[in-house]
Amino acid sequence: MNPRVRALVLGLTLSSGLLTLSVSPPEAHAQDDATTVEARKRFLEGVKLFDEKKYDLARAAFLQAYALKKHPDVLLNLAQSELMSGKPFEAAGHFKEFLRDTANDKHPKRGDAVRGLDESRQKIGRLQITVDLADAEVLVDGKRVGVSPLSEPLDVMPGQHSVEAKKNGKSATQTVGAVDGKIQIVSLTIEPPTAGVAPVPTGATEPTKTPPTRPAATPAQTNEGKLDITPSTDLSSSGSREPFMRWAGRSPVAYVGAGVTAVGLGLGIGFAIAYNSTKGKADDLVGQITTRAAGDPDLVNYQGRNRTTNPCAEPVAVTTNNYPKACSNLRANLDDTNRNRTVMTVGFVAAGVGVATIIGGYFLTARRSDTASLLSPRLAVTPLLTPDTRG
Template sequence: MVSQLALRTVLFAFATTVLTAAAPALAEDSPENEQTRYREAHRAISRKDWVAARDLLLPLWADSPTYDVASSLALVEYQLGDYPMAARHLAFALEHVAPVEKPETVQRMRSGMLELRGRVGGLRLTANAPTAVVSLNGQVVAASLLGRELFVAPGRHTIEARAAGVAPARQVLDVMPGQTYTVELDLRPAVTPAGSAPARLAEPSALQSDRPEERAWWPVVIGGALTATGLGLAVGFGVAANDAESEWRSRQAGISPSGCLERATSLECVRLRGAIERQHSAATWANVGVGVSALSVAATAAYLLLWPSQPPRVAPALAVNAHSAELGLSGSF
């Protein structure tokens, strides 16, 4: 194998010849802007600004895939270390070289191609299903390239083929430099269990989300029930609290001016303290009822005004004792 310096010499000599010989040909048949970009790429190559040259040549290649642009790209990509792409473009240049090109120039191109083959591997990919989609390392291979030699870096590569109604085929290959491999992917009919219908593709989720969701009314019913329950608690225990308050005030009025001491055990004092505690307890539950009603009304109204994409989830939290109460509702509405 020729050394890297020899290969670089061959490619540079070949590309220099092509650039000087092919530029007029491009200038005759191409728009002025393409001529300008091609000349700018020449200047970038002359000053060995390989990245700038590639940035100029790639759009030109997309617009005018000619052998002279391909040969220029081959040189630039070799200098940048992208040997598979250099081989691809140089192979294109050889296949489409102009008949008027000098024989020595074509010979230099062939020598450069021979040296590049020592750095890359080749793949010829085919599939037995006409509609198969073949991919190389996850990238779809154009149908026009199937059966043609593809240049890849040495190493492990994954080739897959898929088609409707058949089982996919997959092959993993370790590619050696200088070798060309032919890979034939065998797609076979998918096995369907007896008595089962072929699987159907699911509709895209975006289509399902376009259908309006029907309103669920159970949150409104629950909110109404909680509101009624809260009002019942508020009214019932409010009345009980008022009765208890009237009782202890009446008993307090009948006790001597000295009143009841904290630990007095007389019957009237015991009854007085019992009435006060009943009033406090009933008032607490009445407040709970008011809170339940208020929160239920607010949650139901929010649900009706802000129709959610998902049914609301409510988790009530209630803590009550004889002297205080706490009520909370958490969740999404």
């Protein structure tokens, strides 16, 4: 059902609902009756304006009706008129309020509200804010939005926002750019972890044991008086690995790891430069748009509301300052910044994997010197002493 027909049906529903009056004292009865009649009048006026596609005027009528009569059908029509008049942020707030108010009564229009909320959120940004401490006060652009942990992502207008968390006199702040239809992750750390220092043990220490000295070999005595030249296997090797450079020169694992590291570093460094460039351009554009909007008198009451703080919200304000072009450039730069950051992260992670591959490969596959010794016998020359010969 399209919004126009939905508004008309809800208008008829509310019209009958507002005619139902409770039994009360005469004075209160008269006052309630007058309020209900006026609310019904404003509501039907809003339905007519909505049907004529005069969404801003319909919104104003529904606001007046809701101020007089807190009825969920009025609230839903108000949210629909805000969505159709280019106010997705306000619409999302009223769709959520409707869903909260009707959570327990199985209202037949809850499905319409869910779809309207999803459509609104395609035109605004959302911030998933996490804080390292529980019960910390969370503020966005200086306004309190709750305490940590927040139950769901926070709806915000597209553009730059300052997010802050405070507790016990400490705080953490981060600036983030909200993008249409996307959830931005914001992680705040109020108390960074400190590296602990292991205590130095004191007291008596066990004396160092010196390995026993092997007694000097006694000169072998033979009857021949000649040099005894025999193959000998050296079993006293320390078992150290072959030198790293020698291993790297022959190991395929080292070649693969070096290649991955080089490619990863190239991507990481290249896109880090690109990320800093696009982020700087985006920050400059935000500053220019904000400065320009703050002094633009055409935005003070643009389409019935003050747009000086965010002229890039949909629909983008159209004045002599050419906001559509500037806001389009800002969104393009924010998209480029997010893409460059993603590729930069992937590149540096790949480089880390390459280094880990090289280190792990060396410790797992490098030859040990004790193996080489066992496979390569050496000649031992032993001097012999006999009664007739010395040497």
